Amino acid sequence: MQINQHSRLSCAPMMDWTDRHCRVLHRMMSRQALLYTEMVTSAAILHGDRRRLLDYDAVEHPVALQLGGSDPAELREATRIAADWGYDEINLNVGCPSDRVQSGCFGAVLMKQPDLVADCVSAMMAVSPVEVTVKCRIGVDDQEPADALPAFLARMREAGVRRVAIHARKAWLKGLSPRENRLIPPLDYPLVHRMKREFPDMHLSVNGGIGSLAEAREHLRIMDGVMVGRAAYHQPWDLLGGADLLWGVAPPFADAAEVACAMRPRIEAHLRQGGRLHQVTRHMLGLFHGRPGARGWKRVLSEGASSGGIEVYDAALSQVARLAA
Known part of the structure; x- marks a missing residue:
């Protein structure tokens, strides 16, 4: 193209x-x-x-x-x-x-x-x-x-x-x-x-x-x-x-949660290379805008990403998954 x-x-x-x-x-x-x-x-x-x-x-x-x-x-x-x-x-x-x-x-x-x-x-x-x-x-x-x-x-x-x-x-x-x-x-x-x-x-x-x-x-x-x-x-x-x-092309993912899950391996790789979680997740705070769990997702990342690791990301994901379920 x-x-x-x-x-x-x-x-x-x-x-x-x-x-x-x-x-x-x-x-x-x-x-x-x-x-x-x-x-x-x-x-x-x-x-x-x-x-x-x-x-x-x-x-x-x-x-x-x-x-x-x-x-x-x-x-x-x-x-x-x-x-x-x-x-x-x-x-x-x-x-x-x-x-x-x-x-x-x-x-x-x-x-x-x-x-x-x-x-x-x-x-x-x-x-x-x-x-x-x-x-x-x-x-x-x-x-x-x-x-x-x-x-x-x-x-x-x-x-x-x-x-x-x-x-x-x-x-x-x-x-x-x-x-x-x-x-x-x-x-x-x-x-x-x-x-x-x-x-x-x-x-x-x-x-x-x-x-x-x-x-x-x-x-x-x-x-x-x-x-x-x-x-x-x-x-x-x-x-x-x-x-x-x-x-006229089908989107690669069906919802924002799939995107968040797809980003996880990339975030892990970034952390292994010495990067910090917030360098990635600061761009993701609005990913669930207007959707169930958005407030918890944003709160967990805002409070923990500057010093935390992949466990913080998983905790943020659980906020979205819990409410979606």
Whole structure:
């Protein structure tokens, strides 16, 4: 299956959340959805611990690496290095409003410099064996999204980009925190939908505020893809448990309990390698959201995972099994 087909539904890159443990959990529930790493800066790849930053489990495929940066030469070299890891896509972050991102002159602030973004993606494409894509906002600060977004997309198309994920909110770089930028600016789905009509040759995904598979299906009547973020993290089974039906494929598991049981051997392996339980289970707290035993599951893991082992996980599982029975 081609990567564009997998991006019919994707899980957004989320800093401090979509690490390799989170991605393995998500892959357990969907064999088809495209997964994204947390954003990794080009400077970190050039100067940091590359294995720690870039290693992932082969089960995660299809998986995309998201890069952050604004120096074309640096991004080119980071892309060249990352190519050895075999990611299925390299994505450039033009949407994150974080203060630390702004201070590095990348992320959402780049919406103001489409020519620089074009130089960046061109440099990345020159050395990338896989597709280079962009994730952006509809605009920033005083930009008029109805003008800024189509101009930005046109410039990306000129640079050779064929796939873009659009967060349907403007970002206010001064005055709103990163969290507020994910909640306060109003969503403008109609504008994003209009972009698909104006750029029919581009593969466009909509991101932002999508909280259910039913909502995703509605967007897919117009858009090529849907990217889900916080809802997929906090309520993973609700968003991903039936996701493969979007491709006409049967889901790998029938319920969240089966997923939790399937994760147990992986957790044991992680513990044997010296890892800690909470590194995995912090991503699983919402697995049983709205289901019998969810409160006990979350309580046991929240209280015991930071210092406990597999016995804590088993105790949490018993909370769910006891109530289900």
